[in-house]
Amino acid sequence: METMNNYTGNILIADLESGECETEELSPGLVEKALGGAALNMELYEKYKDRDPLILGTGFFTATFFPCSCLAVMTGISPITGGIGHVPLTWQTGVELKLAGFDFVVILGKAAKPMRLWLHDGLSDLNDSEDIWGKDVWQSVDKIREVYGDDMIQSILIGKAGENKVPIAQLSENYWGSADTLGLAAVCGAKNLKAIAMRGLGSLEVADGFFQKSLELKNEILSGAIKGKAGLKDFIAPLGLDAKLKEKIESATHRINACYNCPYPCYTFLKYREAPSATAQNGVADPGCLTADLAGLARFHMLGIDAPQAMEKCFKSGLQPAAAARILEKKGIKDLAAAEAALDALAAEGNDVKPDGQSPWPIEVALPQAAGIFSSAVPPKPLFAQVSNFGAQDAGQWWVQRQALAYTIGICPIFALLAPEVTLEKVVELVQMSAEWDAFSSDTLKNIIDTLIKKSTG
Ligand code: SF4
Secondary structure (H helix, E strand, C coil), X not given: CCCXXXXXXXXEXXXXXXXXXXXXXXXXXXXXXXXXXXXXXXXXHHHCHHHCCEEEEECCCCCCCXXXXXXXXXXXXXXXXXXXXXXXXXXXXXXXXXXXXXXXXXXXXXXXXXXXEEEECCEEEEEECCCCCCCCHHHHHHHHHHHHCCCCCEEEECCHHHHCCCXXXXXXXXXXXXXXXXXXXXXXXXXXXXXXXXXXXXXXXXCCCHHHHHHHHXXXXXXXXXXXXXXXXXXXXXXXXXXXXXXXXXXXXXXXXXXXXXXXXXXXXXXXXXXXXXXXXXXXXXXXXXXXCHHHHHHHHHCCXXXXXXXXXXXXXXXXXXXXXXXXXXXXXXXXXXXXXXXXHHHHCHHHCCXXXXXXXXXXXXXXXXXXXXXXXXXXXXXXXXXXXXXXXXXXXXXXXXXXXXXXXXXCCCHHHCCCCCCHHHHHHHHHHHHCCCCCCXXXXXXXXHXXXXXXXX
């Protein structure tokens, strides 16, 4: 490996006990060993495992022009599985982290009082966060942006459920939850870490010709299996979910959005306090919610509750929607007012809440045990193509390997199921080009992925 393109070269060590932050060099040797994302997070986790670490990392391609290179990954011990869990963070999170000047963040120990980590332009501070402890997610995002004076700040944060260490708490990316089905928000709560706020105006070096190669791949993807499709509504038929949910989503959709550089916009803004067609500001402060969590919508829909409104409650409290909906189902709750009261109670209950360990999806899911190291909010199978189009036979093993690839190179794990055009060979070619690393091969990549899975499940 000849260059460190794609990375800033910085690992931040944030010690919650001492309140000190230090920056270490991201060594080329570590990138050669684990490439990035969850695989490199695991190396850092093992290095610091005596200090109860939580690792936030970016993938090798994160924030580059590689299609859908938006991903950051948080790695820690899941209070749900009791083992290592890797949580994917999409939207702008990984991009903002790199452009704020850091590739990886190692969070050690526990703070004596509520703190937040503020990363901006290569600088890092652990700040007092008592001003937002006890506030809901939406209030906290607004306050963070007000305090640091920038509406473009990207935050990973927890709500009351995380503060109360509820196992089904969920990390939130700004206002709209995340694919955290592993309860790492409860880990943040146990550490008294309310938020990681990021803002960066930096830039990355990429190899000559990388942009053109990435653009060619993106154009190939756009004319492939995803062509003509958009939004969560188009996931419903391939997953065998209720067609009435599709009608509900279509009738409430105001717009669809894509995360950084994603060719498939699945984030769907659903309006319920004004007409979905309304575009002008009309004084309705919270007209709806933006979500990529189809499993959560499907679970609330099955209860006969207005699913988007129940999701809003989960987002504000920082609860996993599908897990919360299953608890409400067992309680026999079938109306929105009772659901909202029950969700408030769940967020306040602390670690007495027992997750049932079931898939968030109300469909049959057949994945191997190793799948439990990754987010189960990601669909359990490819959506517009067959497993064979990805060159695989065993659907379960393929899913785990495909997720491990996405979490390592830094692309969204949902998108990885949509785009057979992102082949191992294409990834290898672009890693070789980025790092001037001729010895990097399919075998190197497979070995990194296998090591990630083995270390995470071991
Ligand atoms: S598939 Fe959806 S969640 Fe994933 S990057 Fe694209 S828009 Fe974001």
